Amino acid sequence: NELDPHSNFLDSKSYKKMQEEQKGSFFGLGITLSKLNGMLTVISPIEGTPAYKAGIRAGDIILEINGVPTKDESIDVSVSKLRGPKGTQVNITIVREGYQEPLHFTLTRDEIPINSIPYSFLIDTKTGYIKIKSFTETTEEEMLNALAKMQVHGMERLILDLRGDSGGLLEMATEIADTYLPKGTLITYTKGRTADSNQDYNCDRTDKWEQIPLIILVDRGTASASEIVSGAIQDHDRGLIIGQTTWGKALVQSVYRLKYDTALALTTAKYYTPSGRLIQRSYKSLYDYFFEFEDEDQQTKEVPHDKIYYTDTGRKVYGGGGITPDIMIIPKKFSKFMDRLFRQLIFFNFAKKYEAAEQENAANSILIKLERNFIVDDAMLSNFKNYLESEKITFNDEEFENDKELIKKEIEREIRLALWGTEDAYKKYLQTDEMVTSAMEHFDEAIALYDEKIKNEENKSAKIGKK
Secondary structure, three states: OOOOOOOEEEOHHHHHHHHHHHHOEEEEOOEEEEEEOOEEEEEEEOOOOHHHHOOOOOOOEEEEEOOEEOOOOOHHHHHHHHOOOOOOEEEEEEEOOOOOOOEEEEEEOEEEEOOOOOEEEEOOOOEEEEEOOOEOOOHHHHHHHHHHHHHHOOOOEEEEEOOOOOOEOHHHHHHHHHHHOOOOOEEEEEEEOOHHHOEEEEOOOOOOOOOOOEEEEEOOOOOOHHHHHHHHHHHOOOOEEEEOOOOOOOEEEEEEEOHHHOEEEEEEEEEEOOOOOOOOOOOOOHHHHHHOOOOHHHHOOOOOHHHEEEOOOOOEEEOOOOOOOOEEOOOOOOOHHHHHHHHOOHHHHHHHHHHHHHHHOHHHHHHHHHOOOOOOOHHHHHHHHHHHHHOOOOOOHHHHHHOHHHHHHHHHHHHHHHHHOHHHHHHHHHOOOHHHHHHHHOHHHHHHHHHHHHHHHHHHHHHHHHO
């Protein structure tokens, strides 16, 4: 028999990376990197890390590591050189836009947190927002800290963003779900070939967040552990699910350590949502499983009736092929023109040049950095057009006009990222996020759904009492 697509051998490098991701930290400098035009380029320094404290900037090109050129190295080789034992030093040479000579830095490696929650803040005076990108050993602690901070500032309702969250630790997914569900509630259950694979996961604590109005955002990248959370919230009518149908991974892997620091990740069970749904997508065709990109018609197609299940209040939900959201939103497709701009990192590079120009005019730079309400005006759009021409990006007026608003949005996001950091840029970006906007409009519906569930439970208890 062939193995499923999620059972695989982990070489020492892959196994170490998996352990670091699950632990939530590694030792290094704290730089997000990419190869752009063959050059090792800083996408962003992680706040609070050695790279951030030393003044490493987005757009910096790392020319050398310990005197060795990086141009002909793979990004994996370069990253391995930047990482190392805590307290050890590494020398890097950087080329920066606006500087004639290379810059030299000696940085000391430190523990770098891999935050599973990169963003948490109030969108408005009462709406909290938490973005979970993976489920690691630190996710519950990160989330509870985020909730506590937002509560101090007046949070009354919550958007939990699981878009692009490919999963992680099953046990951590149950802890996250436990935060929002009453004690004793079934979160998920697993079934496998052996007795120890058959297990129920129930909420084992009472938490003060069990009644906060809740909406979860999902997309095609939402998978595995994040689907466990989404499925439990949906089946128990605890909140609304908004977005796209999720990936559909309901296979549980156990990791067995082997010789030479290698390991085997082997599927040992399947998990089910509280209503009994198995949301695993078919993997008869591995190509379709990993590379299928569903269009709008496929996203909204009717689910076969033999896969209908029911939530606590009697709403229909479906098994097979992921979690179908309560409110479906299909992201708009980018034009070929915008695809090209994204692929060539045009917005990132334009912002890099813009920041360098501002540094040359210190007074103007300070003014702009203080004025966070700046907008992308016609003058900046004209500069952007000139930049496209300098980069030999061909376009016509109709193409530019059709994508004008999106172009302005992307320019502003990258400039905010360069001047004020990731949270400022991300917070501004969410203001025009279609799914976030929809969530803000449907909190009353989420509250009404949960109220109906509570009312039904009270009626059931009353009937039992009369008997």
